[in-house]
Amino acid sequence: MVVAKKYILKKQFSGFPKATDVQIVEEEIRPLNDGEFLAEAVYLSVDPYMRLFEQPIGQVLMGSQVAKIIESKLEGYPVGKYVVGHFGWRTHTISKELNIPNQILPNFANMPLSLALGALGLTGNTAYFGILEICKPQKGETVVISLAGGAVGSHAGQIAKILGCKVIGILGDDEKGKYITEELGFDHFINYKKSNLKEELKKLAPNGIDCYFDNVGGQMSNTVVSLMNRLGRSAVGGFISLYNTATSDAQRVPVLPLEDCIVLKQLRIEGFVIQTWYSRWNEAIEQNLKWIQEGKLKYRETIVEGFENVMDAFLDMLKGKTIGKTIVKI
Numbered sequence: 001m002v003v004a005k006k007y008i009l010k011k012q013f014s015g016f017p018k019a020t021d022v023q024i025v026e027e028e029i030r031p032l033n034d035g036e037f038l039a040e041a042v043y044l045s046v047d048p049y050m051r052l053f054e055q056p057i058g059q060v061l062m063g064s065q066v067a068k069i070i071e072s073k074l075e076g077y078p079v080g081k082y083v084v085g086h087f088g089w090r091t092h093t094i095s096k097e098l099n100i101p102n103q104i105l106p107n108f109a110n111m112p113l114s115l116a117l118g119a120l121g122l123t124g125n126t127a128y129f130g131i132l133e134i135c136k137p138q139k140g141e142t143v144v145i146s147l148a149g150g151a152v153g154s155h156a157g158q159i160a161k162i163l164g165c166k167v168i169g170i171l172g173d174d175e176k177g178k179y180i181t182e183e184l185g186f187d188h189f190i191n192y193k194k195s196n197l198k199e200e201l202k203k204l205a206p207n208g209i210d211c212y213f214d215n216v217g218g219q220m221s222n223t224v225v226s227l228m229n230r231l232g233r234s235a236v237g238g239f240i241s242l243y244n245t246a247t248s249d250a251q252r253v254p255v256l257p258l259e260d261c262i263v264l265k266q267l268r269i270e271g272f273v274i275q276t277w278y279s280r281w282n283e284a285i286e287q288n289l290k291w292i293q294e295g296k297l298k299y300r301e302t303i304v305e306g307f308e309n310v311m312d313a314f315l316d317m318l319k320g321k322t323i324g325k326t327i328v329k330i
């Protein structure tokens with residue numbers, strides 16, 4: 001008999017999440033029915049959306065994992081294969097046939113399997129479609145990326161560099177800033193915790209900003225948008241600065257300085273969710289893999305060990321203590 005461990009939500013997150021909001025419980029795994037397989041988690045992903053979406057009390061916390069099939073009664077899903085699945089924070093899962101973005105892992109040509117949760121999965125694909133399909137930067141344009149030391153931002157900025165743009169990353173830590181400029185090729189970084197963002201942007205982007213990959217929202221985005229050029233494009237993929245505040249929080253800042261910027265400069269500000277691009281999911285994975293193999297795209301993972309540390313990894317990622325994609329190795 002296999003006994004799974006899983007995290008359930010004990011108390012709704014309120015403000016910044018607390019370790020005591022979740023609890024690890026055990027569950028006996030029942031025998032498989034025809035058309036099912038049993039997978040054992042190898043890597044779990046922790047992502048900001050787990051804070052954004054309200055989850056039901058008593059249920060397993062949401063999340064994707066790379067898992068190994070250890071028993072199967074489903075044709076095409078043999079024992080020993082690896083899958084990526086939205087199974088939640090749990091060690092063992094019974095599943096039926098998978099649909100994109102869940103699937104048997106594509107061929108990564110000896111790359112680490114954990115990349116299926118990052119550069120060759122959700123975050124890499126978010127960067128790919130956000131930059132290429134919404135920002136559509138042209139060679140020589142100036143692109144600003146928020147959360148630039150994290151999984152999506154560090155990846156998006158490198159794609160903009162591949163396209164020949166000047167890229168400025170905004171982040172909250174000098175070490176991350178060194179990483180994105182010295183190792184990833186960003187032109188500049190701004191530490192939002194230390195700098196006057198508006199003044200720094202004016203200095204580093206004297207000709208204005210053409211594209212903005214916005215993952216932060218709030219005051220920071222208000223500042224960036226106010227410096228955008230005529231016909232600028234902003235891809236709004238997230239608003240992490242507001243995830244831990246109640247909707248009614250008086251501190252919420254209107255992101256869009258409407259009259260003078262959006263209308264007169266004819267800006268295009270477009271929100272997007274990655275679900276829209278599921279029909280092209282593996283196209284992005286193949287292109288990102290090719291760029292990695294060609295040495296044009298780099299990635300970094302912060303890998304935390306142990307199922308009992310998933311919640312700590314999640315909190316550290318939200319606090320900005322991790323760099324690149326945050327993953328837990330089970």
Ligand SMILES: NC(=O)c1ccc[n+]([C@@H]2O[C@H](COP(=O)([O-])OP(=O)(O)OC[C@H]3O[C@@H](n4cnc5c(N)ncnc54)[C@H](OP(=O)(O)O)[C@@H]3O)[C@@H](O)[C@H]2O)c1
Binds near residue numbers: 176322325
């Ligand atoms: N639209 C979609 O379909 C989609 C899909 C995936 C992800 N996303 C969004 O993309 C964004 C990035 O996700 P990710 O997985 O790559 O996370 P990540 O950037 O790896 O990690 C989150 C980072 O956000 C920064 N941060 C936290 N609170 C902040 C605040 N109040 N102000 C400014 N920065 C803050 C921290 O870095 P610092 O050290 O820099 O503060 C932290 O490391 C999130 O907004 C997420 O919701 C959207």
